[in-house]
Amino acid sequence: MIVMEDVYFTYPSGVEALRGINLKIEDGEFVAIMGQNGAGKTTLVKHINGLLKPTKGRVLIDGVETTKVSVATLARKVGLVFQNPDHQLFSETVEEEISFALKNFGYDEKTIRERVDWALNLLDLKEYRKVSPFMLSGGERKRVALASVLAWDPKIVILDEPTIGQDYRQKERLRQFILQLRRQGKTIIIVTHDVEFVAECSPSIILMREGRIVAMGEAKEILTNEILVNQASVALPEITKIFKGLEDLGFPSKVIDVYEAADILYKRLGEQT
Amino acid sequence: MAIIEAERLTYTYPIGEKPAFKDVTLQINKGEFVIITGPSGCGKTTLCRCFNGLIPHFYGGKLEGEITVCGLRVKEHPTYEIAQHVGMVFQNPENQLFALSVEKDVAFGLENLGVPREEIRRRVDWALKITGTYDLRNRAPYELSGGQQQRVAIASVLAMNPEVIVLDEPTSFLDPVGAEQIFKVINRINKDLDITIVLVEHRLDMISKYADRVVIMQDGRIVLDGDPREVFVSEEARLIGVGIPKATMLYKILRFRGVSLERVPLSSDEACQSIIGVLKK
Numbered sequence: 001m002i003v004m005e006d007v008y009f010t011y012p013s014g015v016e017a018l019r020g021i022n023l024k025i026e027d028g029e030f031v032a033i034m035g036q037n038g039a040g041k042t043t044l045v046k047h048i049n050g051l052l053k054p055t056k057g058r059v060l061i062d063g064v065e066t067t068k069v070s071v072a073t074l075a076r077k078v079g080l081v082f083q084n085p086d087h088q089l090f091s092e093t094v095e096e097e098i099s100f101a102l103k104n105f106g107y108d109e110k111t112i113r114e115r116v117d118w119a120l121n122l123l124d125l126k127e128y129r130k131v132s133p134f135m136l137s138g139g140e141r142k143r144v145a146l147a148s149v150l151a152w153d154p155k156i157v158i159l160d161e162p163t164i165g166q167d168y169r170q171k172e173r174l175r176q177f178i179l180q181l182r183r184q185g186k187t188i189i190i191v192t193h194d195v196e197f198v199a200e201c202s203p204s205i206i207l208m209r210e211g212r213i214v215a216m217g218e219a220k221e222i223l224t225n226e227i228l229v230n231q232a233s234v235a236l237p238e239i240t241k242i243f244k245g246l247e248d249l250g251f252p253s254k255v256i257d258v259y260e261a262a263d264i265l266y267k268r269l270g271e272q273t
Numbered sequence: 274m275a276i277i278e279a280e281r282l283t284y285t286y287p288i289g290e291k292p293a294f295k296d297v298t299l300q301i302n303k304g305e306f307v308i309i310t311g312p313s314g315c316g317k318t319t320l321c322r323c324f325n326g327l328i329p330h331f332y333g334g335k336l337e338g339e340i341t342v343c344g345l346r347v348k349e350h351p352t353y354e355i356a357q358h359v360g361m362v363f364q365n366p367e368n369q370l371f372a373l374s375v376e377k378d379v380a381f382g383l384e385n386l387g388v389p390r391e392e393i394r395r396r397v398d399w400a401l402k403i404t405g406t407y408d409l410r411n412r413a414p415y416e417l418s419g420g421q422q423q424r425v426a427i428a429s430v431l432a433m434n435p436e437v438i439v440l441d442e443p444t445s446f447l448d449p450v451g452a453e454q455i456f457k458v459i460n461r462i463n464k465d466l467d468i469t470i471v472l473v474e475h476r477l478d479m480i481s482k483y484a485d486r487v488v489i490m491q492d493g494r495i496v497l498d499g500d501p502r503e504v505f506v507s508e509e510a511r512l513i514g515v516g517i518p519k520a521t522m523l524y525k526i527l528r529f530r531g532v533s534l535e536r537v538p539l540s541s542d543e544a545c546q547s548i549i550g551v552l553k554k
Contacts, residue, residue: 037447167312168516258522
C-alpha cells in the first residue's frame with residue numbers, strides 16, 4: 001500500500017512542485033495521474049520509489065517510510081519506467097540491459113536467464129536480444145525500458161507517459177499488458193496526458209494542478225466533469241464530447257467508452273431506422 | 274498544381290539493409306492539408322525528410338526515383354535552398370529552439386538570409402501573432418510550456434514564408450489542451466494563408482476534420498490515399514490498425530449494427546450533428 005501524508009516537495013531551484021499531497025493507493029489498484037505539464041505528476045511518482053524524499057510530510061510504502069530505506073531496497077518493490085527511455089538505458093545490448101538490475105539484486109545465473117527470457121518474450125523483443133538499445137526505434141526502446149523493470153517483478157509498476165510515440169497497435173498491446181499485470185495483482189500507476197487511452201482502460205484517476213490533487217475518483221466521473229477537466233488542462237474524451245452535445249435530447253452525459261456509446265445510441269436510433 | 278511530386282521513390286539509409294520506403298508515388302497539391310499516418314517504422318518520417326532534402330543531402334544513403342518539391346529536383350538542390358520553400362517542425366520543440374528570446378529565435382532564419390531589418394521586424398511580428406505567441410516575444414524559450422515552445426517553433430518556420438510546412442508528430446509531448454491549440458494554428462495557416470500542410474500524426478481525433486486527404490503507409494509503402502471519410506472506414510485501415518477518430522469508430526460500430534448516420538463523422542461535433550439529424554427525421 002502507498003500512503004502519502006501531507007507531502008510537500010521543493011526543488012533546490014525553489015520551485016514548489018508538491019504542496020500538501022494526501023493519498024492512499026491500495027495493493028492491486030490501477031491509477032492514472034493526470035494534469036498539465038508542470039503539475040507535479042512526475043515529482044509525485046518519484047516519491048513512490050524514493051528517488052525524491054519529501055521536504056515535509058511522509059511517504060509510506062507498505063508501512064515503511066521512504067526516508068528509512070535505500071532506493072535500492074525500495075526498487076525491489078517499486079519499478080519506475082521513465083518517460084524518456086534514453087534516461088534509463090545504457091547497456092551495450094538489450095539482454096545486458098534487462099539483466100543489469102537482476103545481477104545487482106544478486107539473483108543466480110539461472111534465475112537471471114529465465115527472467116530475461118520471460119521479459120524478452122513478454123515485450124516481443126526476442127529478436128533484439130543481442131542488439132544495442134540505441135539501434136532501436138523510440139517505441140522499441142520504450143519496450144526495452146519496460147522489460148528491464150518488469151524483469152525483477154516489482155509489486156508496484158509505475159509508467160511515466162507510456163503511450164508517447166506509440167502507435168495504435170502498440171497502445172492496444174500496452175492496454176492488454178496492463179490488464180495482464182493487474183491479473184497478477186500488481187499495483188499499476190500511469191502518468192499520462194492521453195485522455196483517449198485512459199478512457200479505454202478506465203482506471204481510477206488522480207487529477208493534479210499546480211502541485212496539488214484537485215480530484216480523485218473513477219474515470220467516468222472525473223473525465224466527464226468539464227470544469228475539473230478544463231482546470232487541469234486535460235481534455236474531455238471524444239465520446240464524452242459527443243454525449244455532452246446530446247444532453248438536451250435526454251442522453252446520459254457520463255459516457256467515455258465507444259462501445260457503451262454505441263449501445264446507448266443503438267437503443268434510441270435503432271427504433272428509428 | 275503539384276507542389277510535391279514523388280515518382281517511384283525508394284530510399285535506403287547508409288546503415289540500412291532494406292529500404293525505409295519503397296516505390297512511393299505521391300502527389301501533393303498546392304494548398305492541400307495532408308495527414309500521413311501508419312504504424313511505427315512504416316517509413317513516414319523518413320519520407321518527410323525527402324521533402325526538404327535532408328534526405329539525401331544530410332542523411333546520405335541511396336535515393337532512387339524522382340522527387341520534385343516546389344519545382345526543385347531534390348537530388349540537385351541543397352537543403353538550404355529547398356528549406357526556403359519548405360519549413361520543418363519536429364516532435365520535440367526543445368531540439369529546434371536555441372536563442373535567448375522567442376523573438377530572436379523567430380528572427381534567426383531571416384537574419385541569416387540577410388533580409389532587411391524592417392522586413393524582419395514585420396515578418397517576425399506577423400508570425401508571432403498568427404501563432405498566438407506575440408505576448409511571449411521577450412521570454413526565453415526554455416521558460417515556456419511545451420505547447421508554447423511548439424508554437425514558437427512553428428512561428429520561426431512561418432516567418433520564412435514557406436510554401437509548404439511539414440510537421441512530424443508536433444504534439445506528442447503536449448497535453449491535450451496544448452495539442453488542440455497547435456492543431457488550430459496549423460489549420461489557420463493552411464486555410465487563411467493557403468500554405469500546404471503535410472502532417473505526420475498518430476493522434477487523429479483532433480485533427481482529421483481539418484484534413485483534405487489522408488495517406489496511410491505500411492512497411493515502407495503507401496497503401497491508402499484519399500478522402501479521410503473513405504479511408505478511415507475502409508477494411509484496409511482496420512487491418513493495418515490505424516487509430517481512426519473515436520467519432521468515426523462509433524459510426525462504424527453503429528453501421529455494423531444496422532444504424533446508418535448520413536455522413537461519416539471525423540470529429541465529435543460532426544458525430545453530434547449526424548445523430549441529431551437521424552433523431553429529427
